[in-house]
Amino acid sequence: MATISTSAKKGFQQAGLLGTEGSQLDLYFLDLALALAAKGKDQVRPNPLVGAVIVRDGIIVGRGFHRYEGIKHAEVLALEQAGRLAKDATVYVNLEPCCYRGDGKRTPPCSDALIDAKVKRVVCCMTDPNPRVSGRGVAALREAGIDVTVGPRISAARILNSEYLVMF
Numbered sequence: 001m002a003t004i005s006t007s008a009k010k011g012f013q014q015a016g017l018l019g020t021e022g023s024q025l026d027l028y029f030l031d032l033a034l035a036l037a038a039k040g041k042d043q044v045r046p047n048p049l050v051g052a053v054i055v056r057d058g059i060i061v062g063r064g065f066h067r068y069e070g071i072k073h074a075e076v077l078a079l080e081q082a083g084r085l086a087k088d089a090t091v092y093v094n095l096e097p098c099c100y101r102g103d104g105k106r107t108p109p110c111s112d113a114l115i116d117a118k119v120k121r122v123v124c125c126m127t128d129p130n131p132r133v134s135g136r137g138v139a140a141l142r143e144a145g146i147d148v149t150v151g152p153r154i155s156a157a158r159i160l161n162s163e164y165l166v167m168f
């Protein structure tokens with residue numbers, strides 16, 4: 001069996017190309033985010049299914065999922081629900097937060113909203129293969145000093161959004 005070095009593995013994980021294990025708590029909240037995302041089924045096309053859960057001190061303070069007609073993205077809905085409690089919180093989301101505007105896109109970047117809300121950490125299952133995002137959302141968050149984990153539950157996240165992923 002082929003093996004890769006620890007540093008290469010870490011690089012792949014940071015790029016969202018390889019899953020990471022994640023703590024039990026991370027997995028629990030990511031499963032909730034995945035379940036929320038699934039609620040948008042048949043409503044989000046051509047957008048991806050996205051669910052977000054915001055946790056502060058072990059308590060869920062915000063949750064949201066995307067419906068195409070609702071326009072607002074899951075992260076923004078969850079941030080609105082959390083209000084000021086989003087500060088220093090951890091955000092669990094099944095897909096990398098978006099980071100661009102224009103090109104017919106109807107919402108401002110979620111990366112900006114997360115930075116403005118001063119969240120402490122973001123955990124996402126996978127990067128967004130859309131070339132307009134593709135790791136830039138994660139990079140923007142990290143540049144702002146937010147701790148970002150990419151990779152736990154990557155298989156479940158890929159299966160959930162298989163229809164979206166084949167577009168890229």
Ligand SMILES: [Zn+2]
Nearest residue numbers: 073097098110
């Ligand atoms: Zn977004």
